[in-house]
Amino acid sequence: MRGRMTRELSMAVALLAIWGFFAWREPAFLSGRNLSLLSIELAITAILALGMFLVLLPGQIDLAAGSGVGLAGAVAAVLVYFHGMPAPVALALATAGAVAVWAGMGVLVAVERVPAFIITLGGLLVFRGLHWLVIDNQTVPIVEGGGTNAYALLTTGYLSPLAGWLLVAAACAAYTWSSLRRRARLLRHGFDADDAELAFLKPFVLTQGLALVALVANGFRGIPVALVILAAVAVLVHQLAAHTPFGRYLYATGGNEAAAAVSGVPVRATVIGAYASMGLVVALTGFMQTAYSGASTTTVGSLMELDAVAACVIGGTSLRGGRGTVPGVLFGALIMASLINGMTLMAVSPEAKYVARGLVLGLAVWLDLRIGGSRQGRGTAGVDGGEW
Amino acid sequence: MRGRMTRELSMAVALLAIWGFFAWREPAFLSGRNLSLLSIELAITAILALGMFLVLLPGQIDLAAGSGVGLAGAVAAVLVYFHGMPAPVALALATAGAVAVWAGMGVLVAVERVPAFIITLGGLLVFRGLHWLVIDNQTVPIVEGGGTNAYALLTTGYLSPLAGWLLVAAACAAYTWSSLRRRARLLRHGFDADDAELAFLKPFVLTQGLALVALVANGFRGIPVALVILAAVAVLVHQLAAHTPFGRYLYATGGNEAAAAVSGVPVRATVIGAYASMGLVVALTGFMQTAYSGASTTTVGSLMELDAVAACVIGGTSLRGGRGTVPGVLFGALIMASLINGMTLMAVSPEAKYVARGLVLGLAVWLDLRIGGSRQGRGTAGVDGGEW
Amino acid sequence: QRGGGAPQAAAGDARVVIGLSLDTLEEARWRADRDIFVARANGLGAEVVVLAANGDDTTQVGDVEKLLTRGIDVLVIVPHDGKAMAKAVRMAHDAGVPVIAYDRIVRDSPLDLYVSFDNVRVGELQARYLVDHLPTPGRGRIVRIYGARSDNNAALFKAGQDRVLAPYLERGDITVVHEDWAEEWKPENAKRIVNAAITASGPRFDAVLASNDGTAGGAVQALLEEGLAGRVLVTGQDAETVALQRIAAGTQAMTIYKPLGSLARGAAELAVKLARRSVVVAPRAVDNGATAVPSVLFDVVTVTRDNLLDTVVADGFATYDDVYRGIPEAARPPRPGT
Amino acid sequence: MSPQPAGPAAPVLEARGLVKRFGGVTALGGVGFRLHAGEVHAICGENGAGKSTLLKLLAGVHPRGSYQGELLVDGRPVAFRSTRDAERAGIAIVHQELALFDDMSVAENLFLADLPRRRLGRIDWEAVLQRARALLADVGIALDPSARVGDLGVGQRQLVEIARALARSPRVLVLDEPTAALARHEVDALLGLVRRLRDAGVACAYVSHKLDEVFAIADRITVLRDGVAQGTEAAGATDASQVIARMVGRPIQELYRRRRAARGAVRLRVRGLTVARAPGLPPLLHDVDLEVAAGEVLGIGGLMGAGRSELLLHLAGHFGRRLAGEVELDGQRLPGGDARAAARAGLAWVTEDRKRLGLVPGQGVAFNLTLASLARLRRGPLVDEVAELEAARRIVESLRIKAASLGAQVGSLSGGNQQKVVLGKALLTAPRVLLLDEPTRGIDVGAKLEVYQLVDRLAGAGCAIVMVSSELPELLGMADRIVMLGAGRVGGTFDRAEATPERLLGAAMRHAGVAA
Numbered sequence A, B: 001m002r003g004r005m006t007r008e009l010s011m012a013v014a015l016l017a018i019w020g021f022f023a024w025r026e027p028a029f030l031s032g033r034n035l036s037l038l039s040i041e042l043a044i045t046a047i048l049a050l051g052m053f054l055v056l057l058p059g060q061i062d063l064a065a066g067s068g069v070g071l072a073g074a075v076a077a078v079l080v081y082f083h084g085m086p087a088p089v090a091l092a093l094a095t096a097g098a099v100a101v102w103a104g105m106g107v108l109v110a111v112e113r114v115p116a117f118i119i120t121l122g123g124l125l126v127f128r129g130l131h132w133l134v135i136d137n138q139t140v141p142i143v144e145g146g147g148t149n150a151y152a153l154l155t156t157g158y159l160s161p162l163a164g165w166l167l168v169a170a171a172c173a174a175y176t177w178s179s180l181r182r183r184a185r186l187l188r189h190g191f192d193a194d195d196a197e198l199a200f201l202k203p204f205v206l207t208q209g210l211a212l213v214a215l216v217a218n219g220f221r222g223i224p225v226a227l228v229i230l231a232a233v234a235v236l237v238h239q240l241a242a243h244t245p246f247g248r249y250l251y252a253t254g255g256n257e258a259a260a261a262v263s264g265v266p267v268r269a270t271v272i273g274a275y276a277s278m279g280l281v282v283a284l285t286g287f288m289q290t291a292y293s294g295a296s297t298t299t300v301g302s303l304m305e306l307d308a309v310a311a312c313v314i315g316g317t318s319l320r321g322g323r324g325t326v327p328g329v330l331f332g333a334l335i336m337a338s339l340i341n342g343m344t345l346m347a348v349s350p351e352a353k354y355v356a357r358g359l360v361l362g363l364a365v366w367l368d369l370r371i372g373g374s375r376q377g378r379g380t381a382g383v384d385g386g387e388w
Numbered sequence C: 001q002r003g004g005g006a007p008q009a010a011a012g013d014a015r016v017v018i019g020l021s022l023d024t025l026e027e028a029r030w031r032a033d034r035d036i037f038v039a040r041a042n043g044l045g046a047e048v049v050v051l052a053a054n055g056d057d058t059t060q061v062g063d064v065e066k067l068l069t070r071g072i073d074v075l076v077i078v079p080h081d082g083k084a085m086a087k088a089v090r091m092a093h094d095a096g097v098p099v100i101a102y103d104r105i106v107r108d109s110p111l112d113l114y115v116s117f118d119n120v121r122v123g124e125l126q127a128r129y130l131v132d133h134l135p136t137p138g139r140g141r142i143v144r145i146y147g148a149r150s151d152n153n154a155a156l157f158k159a160g161q162d163r164v165l166a167p168y169l170e171r172g173d174i175t176v177v178h179e180d181w182a183e184e185w186k187p188e189n190a191k192r193i194v195n196a197a198i199t200a201s202g203p204r205f206d207a208v209l210a211s212n213d214g215t216a217g218g219a220v221q222a223l224l225e226e227g228l229a230g231r232v233l234v235t236g237q238d239a240e241t242v243a244l245q246r247i248a249a250g251t252q253a254m255t256i257y258k259p260l261g262s263l264a265r266g267a268a269e270l271a272v273k274l275a276r277r278s279v280v281v282a283p284r285a286v287d288n289g290a291t292a293v294p295s296v297l298f299d300v301v302t303v304t305r306d307n308l309l310d311t312v313v314a315d316g317f318a319t320y321d322d323v324y325r326g327i328p329e330a331a332r333p334p335r336p337g338t
Numbered sequence D: 001m002s003p004q005p006a007g008p009a010a011p012v013l014e015a016r017g018l019v020k021r022f023g024g025v026t027a028l029g030g031v032g033f034r035l036h037a038g039e040v041h042a043i044c045g046e047n048g049a050g051k052s053t054l055l056k057l058l059a060g061v062h063p064r065g066s067y068q069g070e071l072l073v074d075g076r077p078v079a080f081r082s083t084r085d086a087e088r089a090g091i092a093i094v095h096q097e098l099a100l101f102d103d104m105s106v107a108e109n110l111f112l113a114d115l116p117r118r119r120l121g122r123i124d125w126e127a128v129l130q131r132a133r134a135l136l137a138d139v140g141i142a143l144d145p146s147a148r149v150g151d152l153g154v155g156q157r158q159l160v161e162i163a164r165a166l167a168r169s170p171r172v173l174v175l176d177e178p179t180a181a182l183a184r185h186e187v188d189a190l191l192g193l194v195r196r197l198r199d200a201g202v203a204c205a206y207v208s209h210k211l212d213e214v215f216a217i218a219d220r221i222t223v224l225r226d227g228v229a230q231g232t233e234a235a236g237a238t239d240a241s242q243v244i245a246r247m248v249g250r251p252i253q254e255l256y257r258r259r260r261a262a263r264g265a266v267r268l269r270v271r272g273l274t275v276a277r278a279p280g281l282p283p284l285l286h287d288v289d290l291e292v293a294a295g296e297v298l299g300i301g302g303l304m305g306a307g308r309s310e311l312l313l314h315l316a317g318h319f320g321r322r323l324a325g326e327v328e329l330d331g332q333r334l335p336g337g338d339a340r341a342a343a344r345a346g347l348a349w350v351t352e353d354r355k356r357l358g359l360v361p362g363q364g365v366a367f368n369l370t371l372a373s374l375a376r377l378r379r380g381p382l383v384d385e386v387a388e389l390e391a392a393r394r395i396v397e398s399l400r401i402k403a404a405s406l407g408a409q410v411g412s413l414s415g416g417n418q419q420k421v422v423l424g425k426a427l428l429t430a431p432r433v434l435l436l437d438e439p440t441r442g443i444d445v446g447a448k449l450e451v452y453q454l455v456d457r458l459a460g461a462g463c464a465i466v467m468v469s470s471e472l473p474e475l476l477g478m479a480d481r482i483v484m485l486g487a488g489r490v491g492g493t494f495d496r497a498e499a500t501p502e503r504l505l506g507a508a509m510r511h512a513g514v515a516a
């Protein structure tokens, strides 16, 4: 927990700097419209990053995420457009496929012990090839021209203002209730919890935040469905990682695989589980990314895996496994998404875009190290160093 | 050393399978012309892989290699073509730059302790941006139309048959002499060494091999300069890694960084040194790759870092650091290069190419695990697992 | 299967081998090119070996090497990069193989023949159509989406567009409210760009000058979500099926149809002639920096809602059902021949 | 080793007012310390007293600036930037946690920091091997210099570690629990070596929890408690009980107290067990028979490499291929290599190698304690946070684990407290059979006492306990019956009544001839 506060601070500083800069150079950046669109782009980046987070925790990696995104989206698109399947069915099928394939990769990593870097690098190539085969290098729309369907709605759907407000209200109520209840239990059993002030401040802040989101979003077209999906995924992954045995196993496996194994942690099942969940996430992201560009083309998804890893690491997830938090990952994703959105808004030239992205990536992590110091080695030089 | 023999066997099997297949489907594969060209392509892949090897040994990684290759080549090309610099000077300048920059990244990794994955991912983006800026998204030839210079000769130069034979002779002589001398010294001090038979067999086999190469190459245009460069680099890197303190520090740092630090290994200097060497290699590869395509364009170098890592891992280098050998890396690079060369020769469609590359990558490593078992752990389940 | 070695200058009707080195097969159009070309060549009794370089110059140089290794009588090349492939031409000539540049010229090299559509002209047609069909012809506010910054053709299209737009821009009759490069020709980037345009300067523009159908698709997607689709004029190129459907549906105004058929067939015929070392007639010449390259330039066609049937469908490039897919029978024009 | 004249009165190495903090924890709170040439200076203290930290400062592991206070060598102030500086000043350290490279040869490990070179900076391997052979002979260790360190047993590795420190013929030798992993005869060899060094004028700082050793070798003894020096005395002028009293701040009476519990029904029965590391390899365990009843403590002794750890590992389902024999727990057969089945049957195992197999160092105390029992701490699909904390707190209190909080990183605890966490993890699974491998390795008397009391309590509660130990007194004190292993065979089984050190050692040696 050491330096926890400061590390969150450093994140906030980085983010504020970025937002401030864009707002200054291009006021429209803070317009409700742009923020809504940003939230959709964020959702796509962040969901994939959350999946990557689950894979990084046990000390693995998934380089196939990007091309998997392309493939999943393509399969669904083809099923819908050429085989006239109802969108929900197509999505379900594609998802099932992705989960199976990723679980398979998990087996190769956990049971056959082939380094994940290799397996998923192989996956990257294979899936890209399949992706192009599936769409025959054509452009395959996800829906009959101009129409709409469940698939398209993933990124084009918005909640009605009323629905939005109800959702926000429900969320806040749920959070407040559960957090207060948790605190009560802790205190009852004589463990220390947040003091009263903080305990009431937190739900309050959350409520304000969500209200603000709703307000801004409703000012445009309402809360984007994509954002709701992100929220759901984030809550789910957080619960999974922090509060279920499976989550503990992820951390334990990443922290010391041998010790975990002899403590009765089903190491292999854990790793396979992580990859299976990644499959689920990859499929979901694939649908959203494809829906975002309206059709499946050969370029969908390329290099997204790197963005996902970057988001995780910016958010303090260790590439050696065993360390990381969901809020951190969300923060990291937000930084990446804001960057791209803002630069596009300013019509920055591609070269400059690359340079800026690279610098910010390095800077964010470096800043984090400096201020938060959370990755710094204890005691002797390099005790926990040499980390990628 | 356990399973050393078997692992080399498994490599050989994989390679023979690949060569056999191509020779069967496309006889031209074994033509002197193609083999010479293959050797040039191999040189480019392998040299970068050897650099990556030096970075992987201490447990780091370099994702910026690919775009670095592009940038280095571009800088040199611009200096030659637009500023009319003599090629050697231009190459020297670009090299110096690369070394400095990579050493810088090394410092960030070793001293500032920013994860290498992030620093070099940042580098990937930044260098690509700079690359495009430098050549202004144009195409910059490396030499005035049709002419030639030191730069172009890197991949278009060939040794005269005589020179080739002399070189081969010299190499064999040197090897035989040194190996016999070493054996003598070992025995003199009463340590065990190869028995006489083996001791004479080795140089013999080497001589045969080189003679064959010379024969085939001279059948086309002579031994390619690129191949000579590769040989030089390989010998150098092997000596460095296996027979100098710096090399041993690389292994130690990768094997157990904390232990290395407390046993007086200059961990930071070692890591920085590894990256500096990588800078050198990146520059060299950059020149060769650019020379190969005759001009610097925006696409030079993209994704080469992944091929390099793949070659290393296929060759048995551990991504956790501390394990790997130069011959292994060369083997891995040869597999990759042969694969791409052969498939192109067979005019395989791009999709199929991706799929095949992916499958072979996974297969090679899996086979290696199965037969060589060199990555498998002794004792309790998962005790040494979780490697990427 | 043929062995390696140097190609023999095939005489008379000997079975000739044509090497076709494509920049990429990632876009639908190039597959069409390939299929028609191969079909025609085979028809003329020639064998064709096809390689695609996935838009990477290094790969393409390698491809050419491989083709020469296999032994070919003529090289037909679609250079990813006009300047870079000069090296390929030299290599081919070293091996005694004549070279035809297909669709894109190879610069600074002793090219034997150039067969293409005029890419600059494509840009001109796009801009010309846009200018003429603005709500008030010749005046208005437009968004410009260029192709991949790293792709030379993108520059050519832009050049053509600029040539037409220049006077209007000078007079201020036409103003560009937003312009950007769509990295990798990615539709999602095009969508981002249009979104950015709307965010930055509101939905007050009359047209999006997109350089190809891919980016046009991204633009239309953004406009759809904005409810502007159909009201804002969008240009394109390549006559992708999806684009034709958009034109039929009215969300895209035009695309440039390059009668691939004639180009590919023509190129195949010329290639076979060259391979057999027989006479070739090239009416025009294009300067590639080194020489005036004998050229055969095919004309391109502007496809709009009105001439869909007479162009792409009549050519058999796209079927009636594909084009009008998802459009109610009532709204469709009568099926040709009925 | 270059012999030096017995040192002058001025201390070779002196520390003044050393203060070292790790985040919140104060490891050292102003420690002074003097080390003279030609003396062995023992440092005693409870787990977490700050012994290792002190030694690390002396040896430059923690660089200057990371602590306050000053170090003087030959009366001149020094500030080490790294262990290299310390080595140049003639100070070498043997770490508590092994710092060797498995993939490298013994010789290379010995000279890694300064490998002899030939022209072009290439390593002179022959010289390396020769120097290694010379050094090992000189130090009296029988090891092949070209052997791969990864293939050595725990003890042999420890010896390599010591030899490495001596490779630089230091003037000051710092040893942190060098004998923790050693068997009796190896310990004697080591002590002899240290004496020879002392006589050669080397100054030795020596940390050990084994007081008999300390008194056998030390000239002076400094006691640390909670990072503060409790004074230094000549070994002759004090005795074990005084030292212990100062270490723990309270006198400790008799260490081994066992209330005889009524010997209940047989819980664990092993018959004819023969086990190999892997199929095809020669068996490490031959035809082993043993029985443990409820309420009974079975001690297992033997020399280094006897295969005791392998026996326990195999019983716990973590190791080896069973070639013959069977294992029953409460009448239920346990298949080989099925750890989950063993755990489900109520069998728990505590490793001897806590660093590698015991802990997830990056995680908190509670996390580690409950890791093996999460299944029983569920509340719906989630882990019941409160139940988890309760369980953790119970263990922390009953084992007196010294940690800043339940969330404190285990990696930052001292060796002994880490060991307690490993024990606690096993206890939380409410085992019916408990396998302990060197449960008191590297922990202090106070902690030892607690462990013994715990064992006693568990036995009293009807748990069957198997305890592997290299320390005969421990076996004699705690076990109801003792099985001696030698080279993987049962060399003899004794009732506590008939057991004497001589007979036990005899039994351990019985098959020693067979050992590699």
Ligand SMILES: Nc1ncnc2c1ncn2[C@@H]1O[C@H](COP(=O)(O)OP(=O)(O)OP(=O)(O)O)[C@@H](O)[C@H]1O
Pocket: A378, A379, D022, D023, D025, D026, D027, D045, D046, D047, D048, D049, D050, D051, D052, D053, D054, D096, D411, D412, D413, D414, D415, D416, D417, D442, D443, D444
């Ligand atoms: N790297 C570290 N980070 C944080 N705290 C540490 C670190 N190393 C030691 N400590 C703390 O400093 C105190 C002293 O630790 P030290 O290892 O010196 O104890 P010790 O006397 O060696 O105990 P033991 O006999 O178990 O080895 C302990 O409270 C420990 O928790």
Ligand SMILES: Nc1ncnc2c1ncn2[C@@H]1O[C@H](COP(=O)(O)OP(=O)(O)OP(=O)(O)O)[C@@H](O)[C@H]1O
Pocket: B378, D150, D151, D152, D153, D154, D155, D181, D284, D302, D303, D304, D305, D306, D307, D308, D309, D310, D352, D470
């Ligand atoms: N890493 C290893 N590789 C190969 N053999 C090993 C390894 N570790 C131990 N052994 C062998 O296994 C046998 C038992 O080793 P071990 O030292 O664990 O026995 P032990 O009776 O538990 O002694 P102790 O627990 O005191 O070390 C010995 O023959 C030892 O040489």
Ligand SMILES: [Mg+2]
Pocket: D051, D052, D053, D096, D176, D414, D415
């Ligand atoms: Mg200690």
Ligand SMILES: [Mg+2]
Pocket: D308, D309, D310, D352, D437
């Ligand atoms: Mg043991």
